Amino acid sequence: MGKILELTVEDKLYTTKYETDSRSHIKVNGDLCRTCSSKPCLRFCSGDVYKINPSEPDQVTVNYENCLECGTCRHGCPFNAIDWQYPDGAMGVKYRYG
Amino acid sequence: MSYNCIVIVREVWDTRDLTGSVLADNGSIKDSMLTRFEPEDMNALEMALRIKDEHGGKVTAFSVGTPKQVDVLRECLYRGVDEVVRVDAGASSLGTQAAAQLLADAIGKAGQYDLICVGVTVADGESSMLGTHVAGKLGIEQVSYVDAIEEIGEGRVVGKRGIEMGYEYIEAPLPALLSVGVALVEDDPRTPRSAKAMLKLKAKKAEIPSADVDASAVTSPVSIAGREAVPERAVESKDVAAEDETALKSMLDDVLKGE
Amino acid sequence: MSAEDTVKVDAIVVGGGPGGLAAALTMAQGGLEVILVERGEYAGSKNVGGLFYGTILNQLIPDAFKQAPIERTVSKRSITYLGDGTHMSLTFGADAWSQPPYNNTYVVHRAQFDRWLASQVEEAGATLLEGMVVDGLIYEGEGAGRKAVGVQLRGDEAFYADVIVLADGANCLVSEKVREELAMPGGKIKQEYAVGVKEIISLPKETIEARFNLKDNEGVAYDFLGVPFEGLIGGGFIYTAKDSIHLGSVARIESLVESGFTPSGLNDRFKQHPAVSRLIDGGELLEYSGHMLPEGGYDAIGSLTANGVMIVGDAAGLLNMSLYKEGTNHAMESGMYAGQAAVAAKEKKDYSRSGLALYEEKLAEGIALKDVKKYKDLPDILTSAPELLSLYPKKINQLMVDYFTVNAEPKAVTQKAAMKNFMKDMSKIKLLRNAFKARKLM
Numbered sequence: 133m134g135k136i137l138e139l140t141v142e143d144k145l146y147t148t149k150y151e152t153d154s155r156s157h158i159k160v161n162g163d164l165c166r167t168c169s170s171k172p173c174l175r176f177c178s179g180d181v182y183k184i185n186p187s188e189p190d191q192v193t194v195n196y197e198n199c200l201e202c203g204t205c206r207h208g209c210p211f212n213a214i215d216w217q218y219p220d221g222a223m224g225v226k227y228r229y230g
Numbered sequence: 231m232s233y234n235c236i237v238i239v240r241e242v243w244d245t246r247d248l249t250g251s252v253l254a255d256n257g258s259i260k261d262s263m264l265t266r267f268e269p270e271d272m273n274a275l276e277m278a279l280r281i282k283d284e285h286g287g288k289v290t291a292f293s294v295g296t297p298k299q300v301d302v303l304r305e306c307l308y309r310g311v312d313e314v315v316r317v318d319a320g321a322s323s324l325g326t327q328a329a330a331q332l333l334a335d336a337i338g339k340a341g342q343y344d345l346i347c348v349g350v351t352v353a354d355g356e357s358s359m360l361g362t363h364v365a366g367k368l369g370i371e372q373v374s375y376v377d378a379i380e381e382i383g384e385g386r387v388v389g390k391r392g393i394e395m396g397y398e399y400i401e402a403p404l405p406a407l408l409s410v411g412v413a414l415v416e417d418d419p420r421t422p423r424s425a426k427a428m429l430k431l432k433a434k435k436a437e438i439p440s441a442d443v444d445a446s447a448v449t450s451p452v453s454i455a456g457r458e459a460v461p462e463r464a465v466e467s468k469d470v471a472a473e474d475e476t477a478l479k480s481m482l483d484d485v486l487k488g489e
Numbered sequence: 490m491s492a493e494d495t496v497k498v499d500a501i502v503v504g505g506g507p508g509g510l511a512a513a514l515t516m517a518q519g520g521l522e523v524i525l526v527e528r529g530e531y532a533g534s535k536n537v538g539g540l541f542y543g544t545i546l547n548q549l550i551p552d553a554f555k556q557a558p559i560e561r562t563v564s565k566r567s568i569t570y571l572g573d574g575t576h577m578s579l580t581f582g583a584d585a586w587s588q589p590p591y592n593n594t595y596v597v598h599r600a601q602f603d604r605w606l607a608s609q610v611e612e613a614g615a616t617l618l619e620g621m622v623v624d625g626l627i628y629e630g631e632g633a634g635r636k637a638v639g640v641q642l643r644g645d646e647a648f649y650a651d652v653i654v655l656a657d658g659a660n661c662l663v664s665e666k667v668r669e670e671l672a673m674p675g676g677k678i679k680q681e682y683a684v685g686v687k688e689i690i691s692l693p694k695e696t697i698e699a700r701f702n703l704k705d706n707e708g709v710a711y712d713f714l715g716v717p718f719e720g721l722i723g724g725g726f727i728y729t730a731k732d733s734i735h736l737g738s739v740a741r742i743e744s745l746v747e748s749g750f751t752p753s754g755l756n757d758r759f760k761q762h763p764a765v766s767r768l769i770d771g772g773e774l775l776e777y778s779g780h781m782l783p784e785g786g787y788d789a790i791g792s793l794t795a796n797g798v799m800i801v802g803d804a805a806g807l808l809n810m811s812l813y814k815e816g817t818n819h820a821m822e823s824g825m826y827a828g829q830a831a832v833a834a835k836e837k838k839d840y841s842r843s844g845l846a847l848y849e850e851k852l853a854e855g856i857a858l859k860d861v862k863k864y865k866d867l868p869d870i871l872t873s874a875p876e877l878l879s880l881y882p883k884k885i886n887q888l889m890v891d892y893f894t895v896n897a898e899p900k901a902v903t904q905k906a907a908m909k910n911f912m913k914d915m916s917k918i919k920l921l922r923n924a925f926k927a928r929k930l931m
Contacts, residue, residue, distance in 0.1 A: 136690060136760075136769055136770075136771075136772045136773065136774060137757075137760060137761055137766055139757075139774060141751065141753040141754075143774070144688065144753060144774060144777035145777060147249045147774050147775060147776050147777050148776060148777050148778065149246070149264075149776075151530065172746040175745070175746060175749060175750065175751050176684065176742055176745055176746050176751070176752070177751070177752070178684055178685075178686045178751075178752040178753065178779025178780075179779055180751070180753070200778060200779035200780070201535055201660065202659075202660060202684055202685075202779040202780050202781045203659065203660030203682075203781045204682070204684040204742055204752075204779075204781055206660070207682050207742055207781075208684075208742045208743075208746060217662070218528055218622050218624075218643075218662060219528075219622075220622060220643065221528055221619075221620035221621045221622050221643065222528075222529065222530035222619070222620030224535075225534075225535060225778075226264075226529065226530055226534045226535075227533070227534055227535065227536065227537065227599070227600040227776065227778055228262045228263075228264060228598075228600055228601075228776060229262055229598040229599075229600055229601070229689045229733070229775060229776045229778075230533055230534075230536050230537050230538065230598055230599035230600030230601070230602075230603070230776075230778060249773075249774070249775050249776065251691070255694065255732070261558060261598075261601050262598065262600075262601065262775075299531070299604075426644065426646060427526075427618060427621050427642045427644070427646045427648065428494060428496065428646060430618055430620075430621065431496060431524070431616065431618060431648075434616050434617070434618065435616065
């Protein structure tokens with residue numbers, strides 16, 4: 133891992149502990165994403181969950197395993213295209229310090 | 231024909247994704263360290279519960295010591311065992327031999343049983359041989375690395391073990407102790423068989439009986455005499471572009487030279 | 490499900506943060522049968538914090554600060570304006586803050602602290618059900634008489650109770666749903682949210698004590714504004730734990746989206762400011778976390794009581810986002826009042842909205858709501874006068890640079906030039922108006 137000032141968000145997320153579920157607790161409505169040119173989800177997410185789908189640049193991929201469960205996407209998506217539910221019990225992020 | 235199964239379960243340090251130092255200044259393990267239900271013991275629990283599902287009988291879980299964070303016995307109740315027994319370890323932490331002695335004493339007093347299941351490799355290195363020692367003290371047969379039950383009946387059990395290029399079947403007379411391996415686990419046993427809030431509530435409220443054994447009678451000549459930290463080796467990380475063959479080669483050379 | 494398998498208790502609390510735990514504790518102490526449902530593997534596993542005000546805690550559990558897992562007690566606070574390569578701080582400390590009860594201000598690791606608090610609540614007789622998700626409530630009746638009678642758990646199970654306390658935090662899916670289903674009146678404005686990220690950075694105890702000039706268990710709570718947060722409604726903070734540092738940034742979501750920064754990128758900007766980076770130099774990241782904060786303030790708080798339901802803590806919007814950054818204590822206070830209202834409701838056997846009215850009455854008399862009310866214009870001020878968080882700090886830093894720059898000019902010349910430079914690009918009327926607004930920030 134790099135020096136403390138040079139960590140990427142991936143490096144940071146590597147320190148966060150998760151109990152990863154086999155299915156996603158986040159669904160995005162791809163039809164709405166297609167109409168969205170600004171894609172704020174690429175920026176507002178604290179856990180870097182949303183990324184451009186390399187094979188379909190007007191769509192986003194959902195790396196739900198990274199989700200810190202902050203809920204920003206539920207308020208930040210201008211089209212309400214993100215359906216975010218609580219992960220199943222005891223699944224998802226598990227802070228040791230918090 | 232129904233069978234009475236016993237499962238031995240343990241709470242162990244959760245050593246996944248560790249960051250930072252594990253020890254606090256005073257040499258004790260930090261508060262931020264989590265514990266978990268030993269997953270290999272959970273496989274053993276699953277094996278016992280399947281025998282009960284198929285043939286009837288009951289499953290009893292035993293655990294040594296007081297819980298730190300995860301009460302594995304309540305978790306067992308939640309996951310469907312019929313009875314649990316806590317084995318008091320006294321004040322000090324026990325070596326494997328002493329823990330096995332207490333367990334054997336407690337199991338000996340718990341009545342008739344057919345099969346004991348326990349996880350085989352345990353994160354707590356020193357207690358991996360716990361099952362073997364318990365079998366020895368109880369004077370029953372023990373089979374290691376049983377990945378599944380092939381058959382049980384007529385005073386015998388046939389276990390299935392995954393080996394290179396195939397399986398082997400091991401037969402043992404009952405009662406026997408099986409150390410349960412992971413080679414044939416299909417489902418993730420972390421997912422509770424019956425994720426029922428009701429069961430969880432009952433498990434929370436259940437009285438956990440203590441085994442009638444005398445921990446003070448069991449001496450444990452093995453103890454941790456001290457700890458010493460090994461200075462961390464500074465590792466210089468290098469970024470090498472995937473396309474840069476020369477750099478990749480020189481990196482490989484460095485690795486091969488042990489630098 | 491057979492009748493004997495139906496679970497019916499006096500009260501169910503949804504969420505095991507400080508608000509829910511305070512409610513459960515108060516009700517258990519009042520003799521109610523309580524179940525608290527927490528979706529995380531343990532209470533605290535989804536929670537992020539750092540600075541903890543303990544007035545209510547110490548009231549609910551006498552001398553709690555002596556046994557709770559507190560990292561350090563806060564003996565020194567400061568506000569720092571970060572400029573371009575410059576910084577200006579106002580630091581205050583009091584000797585009394587190093588004595589019990591340490592000004593009731595502590596630095597905690599919430600994952601560990603909340604878990605401890607949960608164990609106290611269990612000891613008081615409440616039952617904690619961890620690792621269980623509440624998907625919604627169950628109702629009886631129609632229209633104005635419609636009341637909540639239980640919680641719907643994921644996996645098609647239901648638990649029933651006379652009263653349900655919703656403490657599902659900032660990301661409150663259950664409260665939002667219930668507000669709609671019970672037609673609970675909302676606040677004057679829509680709730681607004683900020684997103685915060687935090688890094689826990691490990692450093693040797695001695696290094697922390699040397700860098701922050703601390704001894705024993707003393708600690709600091711530093712707040713930061715200025716250049717790294719330019720154009721944002723947000724700021725940064727550093728809190729010292731025993732052998733680690735909490736370093737985080739918070740920004741209003743819409744301002745963040747406009748700025749183009751990611752939350753993590755914003756924290757990097759903050760972290761890389763020379764006045765900050767030296768404080769964490771040589772540290773190692775232990776944990777990265779993210780959380781949301783309800784920042785709409787007083788006007789965003791809607792009705793908090795309905796038939797069989799009370800909403801507390803962040804889910805109620807009871808956060809003071811001024812420099813006090815008080816959320817946990819407010820949550821505990823509201824939880825305590827909700828608990829007291831539930832105990833009173835049981836005596837009267839009236840769990841209707843009017844039967845639970847005591848909750849909002851106590852809240853109105855208490856400190857949390859008054860404090861949130863005091864800062865009710867804050868969201869508005871920060872939106873209408875972004876200069877307060879960006880231009881002015883920058884200007885003031887520049888003024889200090891110009892003022893203290895040592896050169897061959899006479900002081901009078903330097904000072905005059907400094908003042909002239911300071912007033913450049915600044916509307917005097919706006920400055921006056923903003924100064925008036927800024928009064929309300931304190």
